[in-house]
Amino acid sequence: MTLDLFMIDYKFIPNHLTFQRDVHYRLHMENHGKETHEVTAPTFFGTTEIDNPRVLNREHTEVVMQPGDVKDLLLTAHKPGTYDLRCSDHDWNGMVGGITVE
Numbered sequence: 001m002t003l004d005l006f007m008i009d010y011k012f013i014p015n016h017l018t019f020q021r022d023v024h025y026r027l028h029m030e031n032h033g034k035e036t037h038e039v040t041a042p043t044f045f046g047t048t049e050i051d052n053p054r055v056l057n058r059e060h061t062e063v064v065m066q067p068g069d070v071k072d073l074l075l076t077a078h079k080p081g082t083y084d085l086r087c088s089d090h091d092w093n094g095m096v097g098g099i100t101v102e
C-alpha cells in the first residue's frame with residue numbers, strides 16, 4: 001500500500017494519515033514548497049517498524065525534506081493510536097497534522 005504525503009509552504013497534504021496496523025506501507029513524500037520542511041513524528045517513528053531508517057534523521061524523530069525532495073519510507077505500524085505529526089520548523093505557522101494507526 002502507498003500513502004502520499006505532500007508538503008507545500010506551509011501545509012501537509014493531506015494533514016492526516018491513517019495506517020492499518022500490521023500492514024506494510026510505502027509512505028511517499030514530496031516537498032513541493034520553496035522551503036525545507038520536516039516530517040516530524042517522534043512517537044510514531046519510535047513505535048513503528050521501519051525498513052529503511054536511513055531516510056530518517058539520526059535521532060529517528062523526523063524526515064528532513066529539502067525543496068524538491070522525494071523520499072519513500074517503508075514502514076509497518078504495530079501500535080494502534082493517534083500520533084502527533086508536525087513540521088518542526090513551521091508548526092508555529094500551523095504546519096501540523098496527525099497520524100492514526102487503526
Ligand SMILES: [Cu+2]
Pocket residue numbers: 010036037038087088089090095
Ligand atoms: Cu515546514
